Amino acid sequence: MSRLDSFINRLTAQRDLLNHILRENLLPSEGAILELGLGNGRTFNHLRELWPDRRIIVFDRAIAAHKSSIPDEKNIVLGEIETTAAGFAGQDAAMVHADIGTGYDDVDARTLRWLPNLTVSLLAPGGIAASGLPLDHPQLAALPLPPGIAPDRYFLYRRNG
């Protein structure tokens, strides 16, 4: 399987998982959606379509998105995600989505030192986390994936308590 194949599989899993979260109505009724990593803005654009009435706040080092997919200034937080997103702890987000794997194991291992704790701190009890990297944390309970998503391709959790 080429890296192109893997990328298509991961993006498809991401899209199908987000659609599943909407269809199954998994989000708490209140709270923002936090997108960790804006990138080109394609996923933000998808989130915006799925949840037109939710506040969506995006975090990234810098803006590199297509102009059609840049949030309002008040919903962009620029800087190191680990630091900037921590400022939103305790604000009871409905969902955290993070697709910030790099394909480099050592870099991803460093990310996984802070991402699970950060995610829990951001979410409301009952809030949802969707991630391209596995989030190992006692307060994050894995939820079943919809059919067609391989178990190690994308990850879905609910914050319990």
Place this chain on the structure above:
Amino acid sequence: MSRLDSFINRLTAQRDLLNHILRENLLPSEGAILELGLGNGRTFNHLRELWPDRRIIVFDRAIAAHKSSIPDEKNIVLGEIETTAAGFAGQDAAMVHADIGTGYDDVDARTLRWLPNLTVSLLAPGGIAASGLPLDHPQLAALPLPPGIAPDRYFLYRRNG
């Protein structure tokens, strides 16, 4: 349809079209494959898997690829593609692949002023062009797409004469 949906559709079309070119044995038996735009290197990685014995030369402004998908130094040409690739005119490439659309109509219109002519100059007679942007040129004959690829999503041509 979100930009994420469109992106998945385009990448899937690209991958399926490249697989089709291999399966149908459309390439001339000699000549290099030229990849205009390396990007993350995922498509180069796919081309490398499909055609392990062909020379593949990539062109881009700078290297931004994953370390697993960077060609040998002698097969990377850095600089403005319009200029650098022109140096390979007349060398009878078997295939030119270009996925260098930007999603900005004005930028893509400028690219399309030079890309069709450049592509013809690079290809051997009978050589194949696959492109994410349409290449309108009298020496490029559109070839049928495999099932499942929408006609305006990816483009396939053979240089005639």
